[in-house]
Amino acid sequence: MKIKYQKSVHYSVRLAIQWILPFWLVACGGDESNGENTSESDGLVISVPTLSLLETPAANNTDGFARITFESSAATQCQLNGDAAFDCTSPLFLTDIGAGDQTLVIRTAESEPETAVTVQWTVANIFDAGHEDLVLTNQSPEPVEAYSWRGIVRINCDFSHSSYNDPIVYPGQENAAHLHRFYGNMLVDHMLTTESLLSSGDSSCQGGELNRSAYWVPALLAPLYDPDTGERALDADGEPAWQTVPAVVGNDEEAHEIFYYSAGIDDLSAIQPVPAGLRMIAGKATTQPEAPQDTSIVRWHCQSWESDDAENPQFSATIPECVAPDRVRMDIFFPSCWNGEDLDSADHQSHMAYPISEGGPNGTRCPESHPVAVVRPSYHYAFGVKPEVFDPVTQSSRGWRLASDMYAVTVSTPGGLSLHADWINGWHPQIMAALLDVCIKSGFDCHDGNLGNGLRLSGTQPGSQFEPEIINQGMGY
Incomplete structure (x- = not known):
């Protein structure tokens, strides 16, 4: 099962969440989500990591740096402009940002199902x-x-x-x-x-x-x-x-x-x-x-x-x-x-x-x-x-x-x-x-x-x- 949705965060930020079912828990009472979102279907409970953006760069700026803050219920990895992914925590401070369109993907790491958010901005x-x-x-x-x-x-x-x-x-x-x-x-x-x-x-x-x-x-x-x-x-x-x-x-x-x-x-x-x-x-x-x-x-x-x-x-x-x-x-x-x-x-x-x-x-x-x-x-x-x-x-x-x-x-x-x-x-x-x-x-x-x-x-x-x-x-x- 795959669910994908979008919502607005500060400016045109695309938020995509994918659920992959790694395990099945028989719901016999009690909540073992550990603070994560849960979904219940046909007697099954699915734990979904939470990941939300708190602070993002201005949609258009001239800065050579970027500060992004977020909250996550799981460890996260970041990937800027398709480069190699790296472990990251909040607040995230990026340097040596060049001119042009920037895309940062933050996703939960070593967690199933995976949750991801995408931040986009432009440096003049x-x-x-x-x-x-x-x-x-x-x-x-x-x-x-x-x-x-x-x-x-x-x-x-x-x-x-x-x-x-x-x-x-x-x-x-x-x-x-x-x-x-x-x-x-x-x-x-x-x-x-x-x-x-x-x-x-x-x-x-x-x-x-x-x-x-x-x-x-x-x-x-x-x-x-x-x-x-x-x-x-x-x-x-x-x-x-x-x-x-x-x-x-x-x-x-x-x-x-x-x-x-x-x-x-x-x-x-x-x-x-x-x-x-x-x-x-x-x-x-x-x-x-x-x-x-x-x-x-x-x-x-x-x-x-x-x-x-x-x-x-x-x-x-x-x-x-x-x-x-x-x-x-x-x-x-x-x-x-x-x-x-x-x-x-x-x-x-x-x-x-x-x-x-x-x-x-x-x-x-x-x-x-x-x-x-x-x-x-x-x-x-x-x-x-x-x-x-x-x-x-x-x-x-x-x-x-x-x-x-x-x-x-x-x-x-x-x-x-x-x-x-x-x-x-x-x-x-x-x-x-x-x-x-x-x-x-x-x-x-x-x-x-x-x-x-x-x-x-x-x-x-x-x-x-x-x-x-x-x-x-x-x-x-």
Whole structure:
């Protein structure tokens, strides 16, 4: 016997239920349905699992994600657009939803008779929908320079806020980390989840809600001096006081491209978009003076050095003494080879790897352990050596340290060895695909959020810019 019926749930949702008779119970009194629907015919009782929808996506939207909630009296499996079925529970949060018609089937698993519901909705192409965070431009990107980036997009950001939180290393634990400065999604805190990142909050970076990615670094600190005497100032506990050194960001009159997306391997055609919610850490916060980090991953240099990987690779593992009006530059390169399975790992790094080189024109590739090449994020900051933050004697960056430097910073052992950064992908999938296909794979240098398709991302905006008290040299509570 097969029964099929339809009803409306929120919008045009097709609800189909099929009954398959797996067993026969002789009705001699008593109800053994266990909360399931029952049907009685000719002395037989048939138990039917219940499955009902509670929340579904809007029938037409531009989101790259979808939230569906439902109630079921049995275990369930889900299948999106005919792909492989997977075990699922409510609430169900789907990511990397592409443009076009979407069909999600939810059915009771390992239960007879089977019950199923179908949810249908349409995601518009945001480049045709006139999204407020996309702006028309008549500027076309130029091809990358020889012996430079293979293909690159440069994103500007303003400062959002600071806190002693780290949602990757200390999820759910407030004030458990050293002092960080956050950029991107303005709502990032210790309670961050992939769903909250993708579905809520505006961004301090270009692209607004299309770029809800979370970016954060340890705060850069400078000794605080008494402006009248030039002596070291003390905090409320009588300890030497510190102040934050702000990065040059959010000022359209000065270069402040601080986040790049580029190719980490030679074969551009092999690069894939970064999956939504992928978490990465570049660099090691526990680095000590006896074992400095590789400057191909994290590094410092003075802007006046005009450092260049191809012709002038002058870089330092520690913060150099740059003299005013110079700038201290900081570069952090994230790994771009993914294991293809995990969005995170126990150490927050082993699911990712850096490319390896075998020489030759196509020598840079991903290792077999991490075969999936993805778009490479990197951070590039500039810190002005200004009177309010420089050493009054040398008028330089002498004495600067990171909040994560867990060693004594001296003239002979400069700060900055613990340089590292965190990133969680919150890009709209259609924008991530455009960054890759139009700019990176085509070998263009796309400045200031230019997408190379006649559109650019909307401008930067400040977050709360909240700055907490500097505690224990920024190392926290």
